[in-house]
Amino acid sequence: MKNLSKYLADYKKESILAPAFKLLEALFDLLVPxxxxxxxxxxxxxxxxxxxxxxxxxxxxxxxLGIASSVTAQWFAxxxxxxxxxxxxxxxxxxxxxxxxxNLDQTAPSTLITRLTxxxxxxxxxxxxxxxxxxRSPFIVFGSMVMAFTIxxxxxxxxxxxxxLLALVVFGIMxxxxxxxxxxxxxxxxxxxxxxxxxxxxxxxxxxxKEGAEVAKFDQKVAAMTKLNEFVGRLSAALNPLTYALINIxxxxxxxxxxIQVNSGAMQQGQVVALYNYLAQMIVELIKLASLxxxxxxxxxxxxxxxxxLSIEPAQTYPEKNAARPADASVSFKNVxxxxxxxxxxxxxxxxxxxxxxxxxxxIGGTGSGKSSLAALIAxxxxxxxxxxxxxxxxxxxxxxxxxxxxxxxxxxxxxxxAGSIRDNLRLGKEAASDQELWNAIKLAxxxxxxxxxxxxxxxxxxxxxxxxxxxxxxxxxxxRALVKQSPVLIMDDSDxxxxxxTAARLRQSVxxxxxxxxxxxxxxxxxxxxxxxxxLVLDDGRLVGKGQHQTLLQTCRVYREIIRSQFPDxxxxxxxxxxx
Ligand SMILES: Nc1ncnc2c1ncn2[C@@H]1O[C@H](COP(=O)(O)OP(=O)(O)OP(=O)(O)O)[C@@H](O)[C@H]1O
Numbered sequence: 372m373k374n375l376s377k378y379l380a381d382y383k384k385e386s387i388l389a390p391a392f393k394l395l396e397a398l399f400d401l402l403v404p405x406x407x408x409x410x411x412x413x414x415x416x417x418x419x420x421x422x423x424x425x426x427x428x429x430x431x432x433x434x435x436l437g438i439a440s441s442v443t444a445q446w447f448a449x450x451x452x453x454x455x456x457x458x459x460x461x462x463x464x465x466x467x468x469x470x471x472x473x474n475l476d477q478t479a480p481s482t483l484i485t486r487l488t489x490x491x492x493x494x495x496x497x498x499x500x501x502x503x504x505x506x507r508s509p510f511i512v513f514g515s516m517v518m519a520f521t522i523x524x525x526x527x528x529x530x531x532x533x534x535x536l537l538a539l540v541v542f543g544i545m546x547x548x549x550x551x552x553x554x555x556x557x558x559x560x561x562x563x564x565x566x567x568x569x570x571x572x573x574x575x576x577x578x579x580x581k582e583g584a585e586v587a588k589f590d591q592k593v594a595a596m597t598k599l600n601e602f603v604g605r606l607s608a609a610l611n612p613l614t615y616a617l618i619n620i621x622x623x624x625x626x627x628x629x630x631i632q633v634n635s636g637a638m639q640q641g642q643v644v645a646l647y648n649y650l651a652q653m654i655v656e657l658i659k660l661a662s663l664x665x666x667x668x669x670x671x672x673x674x675x676x677x678x679x680x681l682s683i684e685p686a687q688t689y690p691e692k693n694a695a696r697p698a699d700a701s702v703s704f705k706n707v708x709x710x711x712x713x714x715x716x717x718x719x720x721x722x723x724x725x726x727x728x729x730x731x732x733x734x735i736g737g738t739g740s741g742k743s744s745l746a747a748l749i750a751x752x753x754x755x756x757x758x759x760x761x762x763x764x765x766x767x768x769x770x771x772x773x774x775x776x777x778x779x780x781x782x783x784x785x786x787x788x789x790a791g792s793i794r795d796n797l798r799l800g801k802e803a804a805s806d807q808e809l810w811n812a813i814k815l816a817x818x819x820x821x822x823x824x825x826x827x828x829x830x831x832x833x834x835x836x837x838x839x840x841x842x843x844x845x846x847x848x849x850x851x852r853a854l855v856k857q858s859p860v861l862i863m864d865d866s867d868x869x870x871x872x873x874t875a876a877r878l879r880q881s882v883x884x885x886x887x888x889x890x891x892x893x894x895x896x897x898x899x900x901x902x903x904x905x906x907x908l909v910l911d912d913g914r915l916v917g918k919g920q921h922q923t924l925l926q927t928c929r930v931y932r933e934i935i936r937s938q939f940p941d942x943x944x945x946x947x948x949x950x951x952x
Contacts, residue, residue: 374678374681374682375459375494375674375677375678375681378455378458378459378462379451379455379498381454381458382450382451382454382455384447385447385448385450385451385454385502386447386451386502388443388444388447389444389445389447389448389451389502389503390444390502390503390505390506390507391444392440392441392443392444392447393440393441393444393502393503393504393506393507394506394507394510395436395440396437396440396441396444396507397507397510397511397514398514399433399434399436399437399440400437400511400652401511401514401515401518401649401652402433403430403433403648404518404644404645404646404648404649404652405518405645406426406429406430406433407430407641407644407645407648408522408639408641408642408644408645409426409641410422410423410426410427410641411639411640411641411644412639412640412641412642413641414426416639416640416641444502444503445503447502448498448499448502448503449499451498451499451502452495452496452498452499452502453495455494455495455498456491456492456494456495456498459491459494459677460487460491462681463486463487463491463677463680463681464487466680466681466683467483467487467680469685470683470685470686471685471686471687471752471753472747472752472753473686473687473711473712473753473754474683474685474686476711476712476713477712477713478680478683479560479564480564480567481560481561481563481564481565481567481568482560482563482564482676483680484563484567485556485559485560485563485676486673486676486677486679486680487677487680489556489559489673490556490673490674490676490677491673491677493556493669493670493673494670494673494674494677496666496670497666497667497669497670497671497673497674498670500663500666500667501663501667501670504659504660504663505663505667507656508656508657508659508660508663509656509660511652511653511656512534512653512656512657512660515530515649515650515652515653515656516530516531516534516649516653518645518649519646519649519650522638522642522645522646522649523629523632523637523638523642523646525628525632526625526628526629526632526638526643526646527646529621529624529625529628529650530621530649530650530653532621533617533618533621533650534653534657536617537614537617537618537654537657538657540610540613540614540617541610541614541657541658541660541661542661542664544606544607544609544610544613544661545661545664545665545668547606548603548606548607548665549665549668549669549672551599551602551603551606552603552665552668552669552672553672554599555596555599555600555603556669556672556673556676558592558595558596558599559596561592562589562592562593562596565588565589565592566589569585569589571836607662607665610658610661610662611658614654614657614658618650618651618654621650622647622650622651625643625646625647625650626643626647629642629643629646629647630643686712686754687751687754689770689771689772689775690768690769690770690771691771692771693765693769693770693771693774694765694766694769694770695765695769696763696765696774697761697762697763697764697765697770697774697778697859698763698764698765699728699763699764699859700728700729700762700763700778700859700860700889700890701725701726701727701728701762701763701764701890702725702726702732702749702760702761702762702860702890702892703724703725703726703759703760703761703764704722704723704724704725704745704748704758704759704760705723705758705759705761706721706722706723706757706758706759707719707721707722707723707748707755707757707758707759707760708720708721708722708755708756708757708758709744709748709753709754709755709756710756711744711753716913717756717913718741718744718913719741719744719745719748719755719913720913720914721758721914721915722745722758722914722915723758723915724906724908724915724918726890726892726905726906727890727905728763728859728890729887729888729889729890730890730891730905730906731883731890731891731893731903731904731905731906732890732891732892732893732904732905732906732907732908733893733894733895733900733901733902733903733904733906733907733908734746734892734893734894734895734901734907734908734910735894735895735896735898735901735907735908735909735910735931735934736909736910736911736930737911738896740910740911740912740913741910741912741913742864742865742894742910743784743864743865743894744913745908745910746781746862746864746892746894748760748767749762749767749779749860749862749892750767750775750779750781750862751767751768751770751775754768762775762778762779762859762860763778763859777856777858778858778859778860779858779859779860779861779862780800780853780854780856780857780858780860780861780862780889781853781862781864782849782850782852782853782861782862782863782864782866783849783864784864784865784866784894786837786842786845786846786848786849786869787836787837787849788833788836788837788840788845788848788849789833789835790832790833790834790835791832791833792827792829792830792831792832792833793822793825793828793829793830793831793833793848794806794809794829794830796833796848796852797809797812797813797829797848797851797852797855798855799852800852800853800855800856800858801855801856801857804855806829808855809829809851809855811854812851812852812854812855813848813851814881815850815851815854815878815881815882815885816847816848816850816851816854816878816881817847817850817870817874817877817878817881818844818847818848818850818851821840821844821847821848822848833848841869842869843869843870843871843874845869846866846867846868846869846870847870847878849866850863850866850878854882854885857889858889859887859889859890860889860890860891860892861882861889861890861891861892862891862892862894863882863891863892863893863894864894865894865895865896866878866893866894867879867895867897867900868895868896868897872899875897875899875900876899879893879900879903897938898934898935898938898939899938902921903921904920904921905920906918906919906920907919907920907921907924907931909924909928909930909931909934911930916928916929916930917930917931922945925944925945926945926946926947926948927947927948929947932944932947
């Protein structure tokens with residue numbers, strides 16, 4: 372929780388003034404029954420009209436002061452809680468942005484969404500209520516009791532008996548409901564996950580005609596959460612009849628005892644009314660206190676969930692300064708082994724190769740053979756368990772984050788674009804890129820027709836996830852985005868999978884003609900995409916089973932031959948000379 376409290380530090384003044392004004396309001400509230408008693412016992416009894424008017428004026432003044440204090444308190448509480456929640460949300464968002472791939476692998480997006488939205492809202496509500504009521508309610512409860520004792524000791528004893536009974540009911544219900552609220556929040560995570568998955572995967576769901584099944588699944592989850600919410604709601608709702616029954620019993624006893632005291636002359640009628648008013652005030656505050664404690668507990672459960680996000684230890688850190696800048700754009704792997712967090716087996720085992728600056732490296736292999744993982748290590752999206760990945764002779768782990776991002780441009784396997792103009796999307800790699808630079812990259816990425824045919828061209832608005840573009844169009848724009856960066860190392864992870872063969876060939880030609888030529892990694896399942904590469908890496912189940920040029924691999928690598936044979940069944944393959952795998 373220490374993580375969170377520091378965000379309230381900027382609202383110290385508001386956090387003190389809000390409860391202070393609430394206490395002032397409570398003080399005015401506590402004076403009201405006394406004034407009413409005076410009106411009855413002196414004004415009405417002695418037919419003293421000026422006195423009645425004077426005291427009525429005092430009541431109005433107390434009400435005005437009370438309202439003014441309450442509004443001021445609300446203003447300070449709102450300022451503190453909204454400000455705190457804003458800072459917290461920003462901090463949590465910054466944290467999520469700073470998380471490495473390894474961290475993100477272990478934190479589901481749906482729970483992050485709930486934590487950044489619903490949970491922080493709950494914390495805000497809890498803080499607002501706590502600032503206003505946490506001091507006020509106990510103050511009124513005890514203040515009413517003290518005032519009752521100053522009026523009549525015997526009658527006030529009823530208060531003493533009523534309070535523990537009420538407290539028992541209120542806190543008993545609270546104890547049962549608080550753990551349930553934690554469960555509600557966890558179910559909300561689940562619903563967010565399902566909603567997210569359905570919204571992003573809506574096309575697949577339609578294509579497989581699974582709308583009905585998904586709706587049923589969603590309904591079932593929502594029904595389960597509703598049931599739990601209803602149960603907690605019913606529990607909380609039971610507070611009212613139970614407490615009101617107790618209040619009414621206490622009131623009857625109070626009026627009964629009061630009447631006897633008035634008859635015997637030990638008490639005046641006004642004092643009985645004042646005692647009744649104190650009893651009522653006390654009860655109302657106890658109920659408020661109970662709901663406050665439930666809200667605070669709910670907020671604490673949510674705060675804990677937000678705190679967990681803020682406390683995630685970064686799986687990777689970057690040096691403040693480069694040990695030295697990479698000498699050139701060469702890339703080398705020395706005995707690199709890599710295992711995903713919580714994965715049983717390594718995704719890559721003992722990989723070694725060297726790619727000269729400006730060369731083209733093709734990476735091929737079956738599904739799940741480790742191609743993307745290898746590329747991810749160059750960009751240091753993950754750290755290797757053993758061995759060294761270096762660019763220009765410098766271990767990637769010794770480069771600052773800025774240097775590394777500048778060195779490597781990645782076209783990810785999944786063409787991901789963001790809501791905004793084409794220009795905004797392409798400038799992700801280089802904020803200051805001119806339109807001319809953007810058009811150059813677009814041309815190289817074979818995306819000229821994509822942009823030119825869109826209304827507004829570079830200003831064309833892409834929708835979230837690039838919904839209003841075809842798969843191939845998205846892919847070409849993500850290639851253009853990477854090319855805008857003009858980084859020394861370029862990684863294209865299955866970037867031509869949605870392109871026709873002719874366009875894919877033109878793309879490879881234009882990338883090969885880039886000046887200065889980046890060291891280019893082309894990952895593909897298609898042999899035609901990597902055949903011309905200066906060096907081809909063949910992966911099989913995380914192992915490098917072939918390394919060399921096309922012709923050599925045909926003669927030396929069984930896996931490569933199998934790939935070629937499956938994709939070009941008509942080709943005559945040379946004899947397998949000496950197998951390296
Ligand atoms: N984030 C991850 N967490 C855990 N395991 C992963 C993760 N990403 C990939 N893997 C596993 O690592 C192995 C290699 O995956 P990788 O994505 O590198 O394969 P690939 O050769 O690029 O496959 P494809 O051609 O299908 O894209 C697979 O067994 C995969 O299940």
